[in-house]
Amino acid sequence: MTQPTKTTLGFDFILRSLKTTGILLLLCLVFVSPYAGFYTALAIMSAGIWSMINLYFLVALVRAAIRPGQLDKIQVAVLAFVKFPLLYLAGYFLLKIEVFGLLPLLIGFSLPLAVVVLKVVSRVLLGMDNTPTNNQLNEAL
Numbered sequence: 001m002t003q004p005t006k007t008t009l010g011f012d013f014i015l016r017s018l019k020t021t022g023i024l025l026l027l028c029l030v031f032v033s034p035y036a037g038f039y040t041a042l043a044i045m046s047a048g049i050w051s052m053i054n055l056y057f058l059v060a061l062v063r064a065a066i067r068p069g070q071l072d073k074i075q076v077a078v079l080a081f082v083k084f085p086l087l088y089l090a091g092y093f094l095l096k097i098e099v100f101g102l103l104p105l106l107i108g109f110s111l112p113l114a115v116v117v118l119k120v121v122s123r124v125l126l127g128m129d130n131t132p133t134n135n136q137l138n139e140a141l
Contacts, residue, residue: 009120014059017119018052021112025049036104043100047108050091055112057083 025048032041061079064072095105123129 009123011059011063013119014055014116017112017116018056020119021048021052021115024111024115025108039099040101040104043097043104044108044111046094046100047105048111049108050087050094051109051112054083054087054091057087 025045028048029041029045032044057079061076061083064075064079094100095102
């Protein structure tokens with residue numbers, strides 16, 4: 001009897017989710033463009049990329065701020081400055097572009113969250129994080 005592999009939902013999980021979101025955004029750009037229009041697909045793509053960058057900087061900020069040992073205050077300050085005023089200012093200007101509709105932007109902003117939730121749900125349904133109990137190990141021996 002083989003044991004299922006136990007992996008943690010760490011930084012590599014977030015990076016894999018960001019890659020999946022990027023591929024999904026490219027597919028969305030290709031397939032939504034002919035049906036809903038170029039600006040609708042571009043709005044989804046732009047908001048999705050903004051959300052991916054936001055998630056990346058959030059993970060980097062948390063990893064820099066919560067770590068054992070000495071805290072690098074300059075790195076935390078730079079990441080916080082990039083994430084909060086600059087990135088959110090860019091998101092505000094993205095919302096102010098008049099050719100982008102609100103619904104496509106909302107879809108793009110929430111796409112990385114949807115990918116992460118679906119990946120976690122699929123891991124639970126497939127039992128990828130289950131560890132065998134002691135009884136199962138004793139039966140296997």
